[in-house]
Ligand SMILES: Cc1ncc(C[n+]2csc(CCOP(=O)(O)OP(=O)(O)O)c2C)c(N)n1
Ligand SMILES: CC(=O)[C@@H](O)[C@H](O)COP(=O)(O)O
């Protein structure tokens with residue numbers, strides 16, 4: 067039996083054009099049905115829920131008032147885009163979201179003309195909307211539309227540097243564009259920082275209850291709303307303005323705060339702004355994360371992301387776990403060291419729980435810093451902490467660390483400061499897909515002089531790497547580990563400090579040496595078992611370090627084996643490239659060594675289960691086995707196809 071909600075009005079909407087004749091009351095009803103459909107849909111797939119529920123009315127109002135895809139609607143991060151997808155022709159594919167060959171969990175240009183800009187990393191929407199507004203005014207290609215450019219950005223995301231850089235530029239260029247600040251007073255964790263307090267003060271200074279009356283009055287004063295003169299429309303804008311806001315100082319007309327769940331207010335304001343805006347406008351809408359679905363509203367994170375769940379009870383259907391997650395192993399190990407070393411401090415960029423720093427924040431709040439969505443600042447802040455004699459652990463997902471790269475180069479590496487980088491979500495992450503893959507950190511970290519780069523092969527190794535990073539004070543050090551559960555190995559009582567640049571031998575064999583960097587080691591072991599049945603016993607090494615390389619061990623392997631294969635969970639330019647360089651510099655190829663590297667292919671791999679993504683990258687056990695056979699010249703097509 068299905069709990070599928072009845073959605074008669076929504077059933078009539080395939081694209082926003084189908085909403086055009088609807089009355090305001092029908093639009094409010096449509097929003098109600100869209101909320102039900104969003105909850106039902108996510109209950110079957112899992113995914114991002116709370117943010118989408120907070121923008122249901124906004125989504126309907128924007129699509130009712132504006133004309134996408136001619137008007138450009140850009141969702142910041144775009145984890146809140148599920149309702150938008152449902153009413154822009156993708157409802158029938160929502161059951162495929164975040165799955166192999168299915169819809170992306172984010173906006174994606176290749177997926178729909180209603181997604182004019184892809185996102186998943188935050189705080190890009192205002193820059194993109196401004197670029198489109200300028201292109202429009204310069205007569206950009208007609209197929210790209212000539213309409214309004216609307217960015218919807220959350221209170222967490224607007225605190226990032228990029229958003230301010232964009233507003234600074236927009237205020238200067240004075241182009242007509244609309245920014246909707248979706249202020250739910252939440253990030254994934256409760257928001258931190260002065261900007262968040264400022265937004266709360268704006269709201270406290272002009273509660274929207276007063277504005278509500280004004281908006282409703284304005285609607286009744288605007289029959290038909292668009293025929294009213296500029297004076298009345300401007301009054302509406304003015305009556306909604308607190309005055310002297312930061313946004314106005316930056317050159318935006320500020321409208322709000324308004325109740326982002328009140329369709330009357332949303333429609334009135336959007337219609338007026340559409341009619342009268344002649345430069346950058348910021349509409350400040352107050353919303354609630356998880357709105358309208360009690361389990362999400364009541365969750366600590368506003369139902370930010372969820373596994374599949376029971377639509378009626380809200381109970382999540384999580385798969386049982388067999389081993390602790392790498393994230394929790396890291397968080398626990400760090401706290402154990404922090405108990406003995408008061409110099410240890412931890413920095414997170416808006417992901418305290420995602421990075422496992424929740425425990426540290428609980429035990430040592432004065433030594434744990436959530437700096438908000440501000441990866442660049444997080445890195446340089448950590449550099450400052452190191453320069454001040456502390457031992458900072460700057461814990462950022464691989465994919466988000468990309469944003470702090472110049473800071474890693476210029477502020478950390480160049481000055482040789484001992485910042486520790488625990489890099490979570492290394493490798494392919496699954497449902498979040500290409501935007502969240504940790505593909506590049508091995509390459510971009512190993513290229514930096516003085517940077518030590520480690521990868522944990524399992525959760526016990528991670529404990530040793532935390533201990534090593536605590537002990538290492540000679541410069542920056544990074545250690546990477548993937549999303550999800552460990553492999554279930556026995557955990558050490560205490561982490562051992564590893565010798566910098568030393569690998570570990572896992573299995574002695576002959577003919578071929580498999581040099582693994584990271585958690586592919588378990589796939590390598592499986593491949594080795596299968597190869598043993600074919601009479602091949604590879605030597606297996608866990609490299610532990612991509613920088614500095616264990617040069618002696620690698621050169622010895624190269625000289626004592628017919629073939630050497632490196633394998634790592636990252637793009638070209640990382641571990642394998644450094645090994646190849648070492649081999650070339652030492653003329654090992656001249657002696658006839660067969661060398662192969664297994665790295666991610668030069669494509670962005672779309673979302674699927676991690677195992678399927680690794681299959682697409684040709685990096686699971688069967689493909690490792692095939693690579694060995696092929697390299698040794700005993701290719702077994704059947705194995706290769708498996
Ligand atoms: C550069 C970057 N850092 C971190 C994240 C992880 N992240 C995704 S959503 C989110 C919270 C965003 O808060 P807000 O903009 O207020 O949106 P809400 O979820 O509250 O609607 C964070 C930190 C990200 N997507 N991009
Ligand atoms: C949208 C976003 O960036 C986050 O919500 C991300 O999806 C979290 O990923 P994890 O589930 O791996 O923490």
Ligand SMILES: [Mg+2]
Nearest residue numbers: 220221222252
């Ligand atoms: Mg928010």
